[in-house]
Amino acid sequence: MPCDPLHSFSYRINIPQPGAFRHPARRKSAGGGESSSGPRPARHLHTFPGVIGLALIAILSDFGQTEYVGILRGVIQRLAPGTTVTDLYNEVRPQSIREGAWVLYTAYRYFPEDTIFLCVVDPGVGSDRQALAIRTRRYFFVGPDNGLLFPAVTEDGLKEAVQLPIPPDAAPTFHARDVFAPAAARLAAGTPMNELGPSAEIKARLRFHKKGREGEIVRVDRFGNIITNLPHIGKDSYHVIVEGYRRTLPFVRTYAEAPRGRLFVTEGSAGTLEISLRNRSAWSVMDVPLGSKITIE
Amino acid sequence: MPCDPLHSFSYRINIPQPGAFRHPARRKSAGGGESSSGPRPARHLHTFPGVIGLALIAILSDFGQTEYVGILRGVIQRLAPGTTVTDLYNEVRPQSIREGAWVLYTAYRYFPEDTIFLCVVDPGVGSDRQALAIRTRRYFFVGPDNGLLFPAVTEDGLKEAVQLPIPPDAAPTFHARDVFAPAAARLAAGTPMNELGPSAEIKARLRFHKKGREGEIVRVDRFGNIITNLPHIGKDSYHVIVEGYRRTLPFVRTYAEAPRGRLFVTEGSAGTLEISLRNRSAWSVMDVPLGSKITIE
Amino acid sequence: MPCDPLHSFSYRINIPQPGAFRHPARRKSAGGGESSSGPRPARHLHTFPGVIGLALIAILSDFGQTEYVGILRGVIQRLAPGTTVTDLYNEVRPQSIREGAWVLYTAYRYFPEDTIFLCVVDPGVGSDRQALAIRTRRYFFVGPDNGLLFPAVTEDGLKEAVQLPIPPDAAPTFHARDVFAPAAARLAAGTPMNELGPSAEIKARLRFHKKGREGEIVRVDRFGNIITNLPHIGKDSYHVIVEGYRRTLPFVRTYAEAPRGRLFVTEGSAGTLEISLRNRSAWSVMDVPLGSKITIE
Structure with missing residues (x-):
């Protein structure tokens, strides 16, 4: 009698040992700090998008405790069911890119590798600022190209950035829902970076002033x-x-x-x-x- | 040698492909917009209540950032372990049924099918207003019969409503904990609608005024x-x-x-x-x- | 052909039936209210730390809606991927041990057995107050020895307390991140109590005044x-x-x-x-x- 582990659309879950999760995008990178040996269970993510609970999305925004964050969670669960979604911080002072960038820069390092940071402090929403998805040495960052992501991305080591297209029916005041959350969810479901959009250069290079003391x-x-x-x-x-x-x-x-x-x-x-x-x-x-x-x- | 996938009480998890999750209650409905072909893994929910992470409960309330919401989360995890619980919005102005109804109406559509909305803006708690669990074309709604659920339910298409019994020891000021959260959790664990209570009519029919412009x-x-x-x-x-x-x-x-x-x-x-x-x-x-x-x- | 359920590092998940989850620490206890029969799937937790979603950590703090809570969530996901992390209450009045103790005391009972309560209202952080992990009859509590945990622990029944060591590089103002969250995560991943630290006596014994009426x-x-x-x-x-x-x-x-x-x-x-x-x-x-x-x- 054959023993088919995929019989009837069921699936055996991989043990998410710390550090074991690897997004398929990692397979492109030539080293870059990742161990190259050992099991790479994330290939299953690629084959079977949406496997329960392996991916982690952390939200940083200036939305406060509004339903806007709730809607992002809904969008993510719709596109990548079972993804763990966690709030990093939603109380950035409205439109304060600088505060958001600082919190992200000081906090991202405490999250597991391959965490996808969905970051929205976006006073230029609806203008021509780029929408970005970025892969660094150990993480993913999704958000506007206005400096918000830059200090964290630079410190961890930029590997790849793509420009997210703005769908014609996206609400001009809510790219978080119509552009950024879907991109983060697709990453969580194993979509490769290059399917999210064309390669891009980061334009806004926010740096915190520091010169000696x-x-x-x-x-x-x-x-x-x-x-x-x-x-x-x-x-x-x-x-x-x-x-x-x-x-x-x-x-x-x-x-x-x-x-x-x-x-x-x-x-x-x-x-x-x-x-x-x-x-x-x-x-x-x-x-x-x-x-x-x-x-x- | 026999290969028993259920040996030692372990269980193979279904891949939660977008839209693949189906609550057992769907099996009753004669069509109504659902696709009838393809795998229907939710039958496992019925057989094995509480399978990890397949069900999603979204909370809308006027509780703010209080422990009342935390307690709802505890109750749900106790009755339906592993359910994904997410906050839609807890900052409805206290007792503003109208604001709650509007937020629910505009936000529910961004959530995956079969999301269970646990909604509590309930100035009449402890009075004789009905407690409801409702199945619509694509979703479930649990909450008081005071208009809060009505616009969303009507738009998505009412399929079935049942009246939740109030246990004699329920706290008269906290049906959220003692009536609504347990009902939402039981739905998450695969309990059929008709085991939650007798069939009911929705009484409070809140409509937003609209006449031309x-x-x-x-x-x-x-x-x-x-x-x-x-x-x-x-x-x-x-x-x-x-x-x-x-x-x-x-x-x-x-x-x-x-x-x-x-x-x-x-x-x-x-x-x-x-x-x-x-x-x-x-x-x-x-x-x-x-x-x-x-x-x- | 052999049928190896652990082939290629995949793993069959146990059904988390209500009450079925048992932390390995339970195996030490001689009865104490737990049923001794039936399947004890938690042994897998011990063997394979970090199995998805079986453990639940509930956070109580006076951090408000800050990134400090977000960072705790990151630390937990890093050490115990897939753990369900939920907020019990983060709006304790800053440094009000008494309010925190009351909320914990009145709320813990609504959570499933083996919930790990990560509790941080800690005005003495960085002083010589003990850091504790506690096992009671049905739950785990992690936090400072300042009375915060005492009413809940006493009511549920103390079984075992250990003193958490303070790593030399722990931030003196943020033991939540560097001491308490890691301990809670290790419990979630199945680490036995006695590997977290040496046996300890609870010193701060907060009691709410009550004498007749x-x-x-x-x-x-x-x-x-x-x-x-x-x-x-x-x-x-x-x-x-x-x-x-x-x-x-x-x-x-x-x-x-x-x-x-x-x-x-x-x-x-x-x-x-x-x-x-x-x-x-x-x-x-x-x-x-x-x-x-x-x-x-």
Whole structure:
């Protein structure tokens, strides 16, 4: 009696060992950091699109807790049933490409290889900015070509970028639903990059300012912490120069050790310096614009 | 040597090809738009409740980001382990059946067939309003009989409605947990509709006002956009008549093209006209009640 | 021809029947409420970590809708691919251990057995408070030893607690990412408790005050309802004594029956008494501190 594992359209699932998942697009790359030995179960993804739960899509947007994110989830499940969809962050300040780029840059590395980041902070939606799908050394990124993806893509190592076509019936205010989510879902279902669109150059090259100990204020978080892109260099106190301010602030390791009623410097979870105030918003007493140059030395 | 695919209680998973999932309830229906050929793997759902990840439940509620939604997720995972549970939208204005109905009506179509919509905007919880589970041509809807489900159900095509019994120990303020989530989970696990309760008539028949070019304000979103149920008819400018207002406003295709400091009309992602103000809330300068009749021609 | 179910690294998935999932740690326990007969498919979890979707992690935190929760989800998917991760509640008032403990205590019971609760309300992060993983009769809890887990753990029945080591490179402000999420993920992937750390004693023993009909205000929810830990005892009206207030308030069963403009008492979804005001915040007119002792008789 024959033993046919594909009998009656059923299918044996591969064990998703950490790092074992490989998108078919990987097969094109000549090395690039991936191990070349061992099982490559992702070929099944290519053959049988939509296999349950092997692909992971993480959403970053400025949509807040709206139904717009819910609709993206619906679109993805329709095109790639069973894909795990997770929210990275949807509370980017509306249209703040810079904040979105910083959060993506500091967070992407904690996700498993081959995660597909669906990123939408897109003030130019409906204009002629490109829509992109990008493969890097270890990940995929889908979103507008406005700088949002650039710091993460550059750090991880660009391998391939394609321009997503805009269907004629796409809503001019909602490419997230009609362009980006479908592209992310197709990647999740195993579609090769080159079937998503023609090869493209990334145009918008957002870089965070950094020159020695001069960096920038990349973000103010919801607690009012003023976050920079400057790393801790082991000092007990720092000279801080930004806009009209010029101060010496103590460095403390944890909030529990922080002085009361006085600004201090600490190392945030992204490994960079932050200016904080215990139980209050530092930004409410040190009113500097997002994006300002700042020196901490 | 026998090859028993069900040996040791393991199970071969079906490939969830787009559209391949079919709830057992479909077997009752005589056609109704479903293809009748091809594999019908959902029979396994019936035989083995709770098969991983084949069913999708989408939640719409006015619970906000509370633990009430978290508890619904727990209840579902307890009764139908592995079901994919996704948030459609939980920020409906508290008790606004009308807003909930509009969001559901405009969003349900983006979800895969057989999605189970668990919908709770329920000011009458604990009263004698019916609790319903509904099967339409392509979807399932579970929620109170107060109009919330009606526009979506009517558009997709009602096939079958049953009345969910209220267990004597159900919390009178939380039928979401004790009545609706269990019903949605049982559908996800393959329970046939007629085991959920006796056949029922839908009583609350909410309809959005529309008579020629007179419609209604169906929603004000969190950005202050005033959303109507009137479609775009290709004009460059529109006469808007609502409450005391009577104005001519330009139509713009994308926010990027919008004038500064002046109200304009655009086509929202649901395909209907919205009144907007660039970088500000249109509602803050055009203070009309939700539900008002409005003419845009 | 041999029929090898593990050929080519594929794997047959077990049917996750309700209650069928068993973490390997259960094998140590001598009874304790678990049924000892029937299939125990979780042994596969032990052998093949990361099998899709069998384990469930529920997150409770005071992170709000930040990327911090998104990063936890990424860490979990990296270490235990395919794990179902769900939000229980992330809007605990910042650093309010007491509110977090109450929500966890009232909500955990609605989740399936073997759910892993990843709980982070952690004002002492970076100090010398212990980091714990706990197995109870039916669940797992991971979080700081500051009282947050204690009421739920005590009620369900403590079986085993281990102290999680803090890696030298853990961010002192983000143990959630570097200590707790990895531990929860390892449990999800089938790692036995005793491989997570040495056996530990729980130190912080938070208890909600309750002595006859004197209890405490355990929470004020986002609607301004004042929630106590006192059960309903069937009365039509209650004498309420708290701080300077001493009143008799009517009991109503549902919000729909509530009087307008007058405080009333109702039974909340957790089965305890709440003081409410229809369509308004009761807390805005009865300004009592969270944690106050209150008598309702």
